[in-house]
Amino acid sequence: MSSSDSGFASGTLQSILWERPTLHVLDQLVLPMxxxxxxxxxxxxxxxxIRNMNVRGAxxxxxxxALGLASHLVVFANENSGNDGSFDKVLDFSITGIKKLRxxxxxxxxxxxxxxxxxxxxxxxxxxxxxxxxxxxEKVEAFVNEFVxxxxxxKDRDIAxxxxxxxxxxxxxxxxxxxxxxxQSGKFSVxxxxxxxxxxxxxxxxxxxxxxxxxxxxxGLDHVYCTETRPYNQGSRLTAFELDHDKIPYTxxxxxxxxxxxxxxxxxxxxxxxxxxxxxxxxxxxxSLIANHYGIDFIIAAPTTTIDxxxxxxxxxxxxxxxxxxxxxxxxxxxxxxxSSNRNNEKTPQRVSVAVAPDSFNVWNPAxxxxxxxxxxxxxxxxxxxxxxxxxxxxxLSSCKK
Ligand code: MRU
Numbered sequence: 001m002s003s004s005d006s007g008f009a010s011g012t013l014q015s016i017l018w019e020r021p022t023l024h025v026l027d028q029l030v031l032p033m034x035x036x037x038x039x040x041x042x043x044x045x046x047x048x049x050i051r052n053m054n055v056r057g058a059x060x061x062x063x064x065x066a067l068g069l070a071s072h073l074v075v076f077a078n079e080n081s082g083n084d085g086s087f088d089k090v091l092d093f094s095i096t097g098i099k100k101l102r103x104x105x106x107x108x109x110x111x112x113x114x115x116x117x118x119x120x121x122x123x124x125x126x127x128x129x130x131x132x133x134x135x136x137x138e139k140v141e142a143f144v145n146e147f148v149x150x151x152x153x154x155k156d157r158d159i160a161x162x163x164x165x166x167x168x169x170x171x172x173x174x175x176x177x178x179x180x181x182x183x184q185s186g187k188f189s190v191x192x193x194x195x196x197x198x199x200x201x202x203x204x205x206x207x208x209x210x211x212x213x214x215x216x217x218x219x220g221l222d223h224v225y226c227t228e229t230r231p232y233n234q235g236s237r238l239t240a241f242e243l244d245h246d247k248i249p250y251t252x253x254x255x256x257x258x259x260x261x262x263x264x265x266x267x268x269x270x271x272x273x274x275x276x277x278x279x280x281x282x283x284x285x286x287x288s289l290i291a292n293h294y295g296i297d298f299i300i301a302a303p304t305t306t307i308d309x310x311x312x313x314x315x316x317x318x319x320x321x322x323x324x325x326x327x328x329x330x331x332x333x334x335x336x337x338x339x340s341s342n343r344n345n346e347k348t349p350q351r352v353s354v355a356v357a358p359d360s361f362n363v364w365n366p367a368x369x370x371x372x373x374x375x376x377x378x379x380x381x382x383x384x385x386x387x388x389x390x391x392x393x394x395x396x397l398s399s400c401k402k
Contacts, residue, residue, distance in 0.1 A: 001040060001042075015055065023064070023071045024037040025054060028056060030349070046104075047103075057196065059201040063151075069097045082137060107320045122147075125147075169213065169266070170210055189262050189263065190266050191262045192266055194234045195235065211266065225251050268280060268300070268306075270306065276379060276386070279370050280369070280371065300380065307381070319366050326365055327365050333349045334351075
């Protein structure tokens with residue numbers, strides 16, 4: 001794994017740079033003070049950048065897992081080209097990589113959806129190519145091409161889904177005709193939690209994508225409140241950065257909220273169950289309670305790749321527990337420090353952690369919580385906006401998988 005800061009020149013926020021077969025990921029641990037890309041070369045690198053949260057966000061985790069594996073597969077196949085049994089080796093390599101990457105983070109179901117697709121592809125290509133009259137070398141080449149193409153398709157699918165979700169979600173928000181209490185001007189604000197933008201996806205974003213589309217439509221949404229999102233600060237480091245980048249008026253707040261100007265809370269999801277219960281960043285559940293208390297809409301934005309119809313309800317979702325150090329220390333960037341000067345005596349930002357409590361203190365650090373469907377107003381996907389059946393008060397998501 002190596003890093004560079006050369007890739008951030010285009011002016012658009014790109015969570016990944018993929019140039020077949022090379023993958024760079026934007027290091028989200030040092031944003032927004034530093035914009036640095038990490039080259040991901042191996043399955044182990046891929047596992048590490050996901051586990052250590054250099055990349056994060058449900059859709060992006062899946063895409064980095066797929067492309068990281070594809071990238072290493074190309075190199076592995078070249079190294080083994082011409083060897084006896086190279087096709088079997090490449091098949092084994094793929095399955096072992098898929099198994100390892102499944103262990104990187106447990107809650108976002110997008111990762112498992114992507115790994116399932118790749119595993120099925122490996123099985124079907126194994127059958128088809130073994131029945132063909134291709135040489136060993138041709139089988140390897142055909143396999144690698146199909147595998148890489150499928151990973152690229154997942155990346156493109158994510159961007160297309162987000163754009164479509166952005167349109168549908170924006171139309172839905174605008175159809176609500178929110179008005180401010182004060183002046184009935186038709187202007188309204190929304191609140192969002194964690195980071196669900198370009199940085200959490202292959203591009204554009206889910207909840208933040210809807211906010212982008214709605215703001216662009218210029219039909220009322222004029223301000224966004226974003227929570228800092230304890231303990232990892234995805235809100236202050238990443239969402240405020242994205243809103244600032246896009247020049248969308250925003251205010252960064254703590255994980256509490258000022259209800260008065262906010263007409264809807266809109267967040268992403270890591271897993272949506274068959275009954276509409278949603279796992280998302282810790283703190284989401286509390287916001288749903290506040291929204292319900294004040295009669296504010298609570299909207300989930302999630303591509304259908306985040307819907308897990310195999311789980312009947314939220315109690316079945318595996319919730320990731322993370323290290324106590326994320327709570328016992330605060331991390332930030334030190335700029336005005338002589339020790340951070342480089343050879344030309346220029347200041348370079350340095351990421352530092354400071355203790356906020358002794359490391360002997362007891363900690364429980366679940367990364368996600370579950371919001372019950374009863375507190376959710378709508379679930380926006382790339383195909384439709386799911387609302388509750390007025391008769392039963394329940395979501396029916398069964399039609400979401402094409
Ligand atoms: O721990 P993270 O940063 O991966 O958690 C991310 C979230 O909870 C997002 O809200 C969710 O993945 C939706 S991203 C489009």
